[in-house]
Amino acid sequence: MDNLIWQRVSPWSLVYFVVHFAFRFVKDGVFNLLPIMVVFVTQVEDKLFWGQVTVAVAIVGLLVYSFAYHINFRFCITDEHEILLNKGVFKKERLTLNFLRVQNVNITEPFYFKPLGLVNCIFDAAGSTSQEAVLPGVTTQYAEQMRERVLAYKETQQQTEAKQQLEATHSNEPQQCLVLSNKEVAKFGLMSNMAILALAALAPFMNAMLEFLETAVINRLESFYQQEMGTLVDAAALAVFSILVLVVLVAVLLSVLMSLIRFYNFQLYFQAGKFKRIAGLLERHQLSVSLDKVQSLLIKQNLIARLLKRYTVQCLQATGGGFSAGAKSKQSLVMPVLTLEQVKQVYQWVHPWLNLTGVDFKALNFKGAEKALLIKNLCFYALLPSALIAVMGYAGEGYSPVYSLLCVVLLSLLVYLSYRRYGYYFYHYQGRYYAVFRSGMISAHYRVFELYKAQSTCAVSTYFMRKSGLKSLSIQLAAGTVTMPYIKAEQADEIIDFILCQAESEQRSWM
Amino acid sequence: MFENHQLDVLPQHQQIVYKPLANKALLHAQLNWLLFYLPLTAILGAVCFFNQEFAALAQTSLLIGLPIILVISLVYNVVSIRLKGIAMREHDIAYRKGVIWQQVTILPFSRVQHTEIHRGPLERKLGLASLRLYSAGGMSADLNISGLNHDDCKNIRQFIQKYTEARQTVNSIDKENSDDVLATDESANG
Structure with missing residues (x-):
């Protein structure tokens, strides 16, 4: 262990640490500080002065912490094919990551590294974010070289995967590609409800804001309306209404902006059972997902999406629990806005049978609830x-x-x-068994999964349901639960028996 | 259930014969409930004793309500424990529970991520234990079976461990044998 060569990252990575910690502070810390901020807004008199002091202290603290973190940050690639990371300021941490456990090496290029030609090299470890190792501010060549080294090592170790890889290259499957224009991505902003989240975060300040609005804006608007329209309409109501419209507009704009930041220049490639996605405005994030690892496919269409005739497709991967169930996690592959044609194209890669059956999954012969x-x-x-x-x-x-x-x-x-909306559909294709579950109210959700990926099954019935021969069915997948209420008991039993049989007899690993 | 495929005969889970919980499970459930209920009654009684206003207002309804709740819950516990049952099959474990919403959960051994045996002070006194089985994607334990004999618990855990180990070795051997088959299969689907 003595002959380990510990390396430091380049001084430029300091920028990464500053941005990283600032971001983390905003993400994790702000909600904890909300009570203090509420007190500050309502109680403190000299807001400007104390506000400046707080911001200055925070910035200095951030810089000092980032610098100390940078000093303490060392990494080492050992001969035993491990990545060792020493990091931490107050709490020193040693992270050991074996090449074999690295799922993928992602390379991201933040905008502040672009002129320097530097990138962040991220070693993804089996699904958990806390275990991933990031080498910030390394050169592109070094990152590429690391990626090759890790993948090469993995290939030699995992004979089976290597063979598969070989087979894939031999068959010379053409690389499939899907590109979304930024205009399309902006539509996702309209479809997603990120704006509502932003508004919810503002809720504690509503009182102060409304007061400010009343004195500064509403009164002026009121007089403006009074001048322009006379007393025909209630000027005060009109003023409040225009403010509301403005707030909604700002929220929508924010939402569009956020989706553009996340999915700017969206490119998706599919080759030999692997997805590769590149997207992002400030940070080009590269994500690869192997089709085997996808636990279920979620196709969503909410009200606005329906008006726009677009779909959102998510490839859900196994989650370690928690209530977000991976929907928003970094690991889940999201295709934000797809036209029906593009959805079909994705099917062609993932579930070719869906296209064989009936062109449109809406035309599938779903069996409904009783x-x-x-x-x-x-x-x-x-x-x-x-x-x-x-x-x-x-x-x-x-x-x-x-x-x-x-x-x-x-x-x-x-x-x-x-x-x-409730409905289910089973299909048998080339010796594999698939299910589609549909649910929703105004929006529609379709969950597509292969039966053997089920984790456990559960049937629920009340006294009256048993009397009328009904059961509710729920199937737990590694990425959330699928439920189908009120179906015929014998049908539910058959489904459960078959799913268990698949899960228990299938030799392929579900992970 | 499939439009395009005729199913063969499957092992049917409706025919499972469930094994009741340990004998002392009912005692444990009742004691557990009383441990919560009696202090609550004592507090309410104390409040009534010291606060005459409150007593005048709530005494009669409490005197009638509390015993009724007690009797109903004790009866409910009896029914609930009677209805609970557990069964092990060759490849999975089934657990039935619930009085109003009767629930049957079946978890294949091959999907068990980890197991936990939990014993509170009361359970230790009675020689009981709770078995918790976790699989991927669940928020908490998929199966949380309380009121089992400690020995039974340990046996089940050992069985599951052996099952997963055996499956892993079989899988690794199988993988080596069926590599070529797998590869062609993949390309056909990719």
């Missing part, structure tokens, strides 16, 4: 809340039966839509 689900949901989610509203309204003043009628109609409609 009527009992509709009746139960109508009772519990439409009639019961409406009755409650009626009772409460009766006790209060100014109650009109129209409200509860409206409530019943609206809720019943939603319940009906969600009931109609």
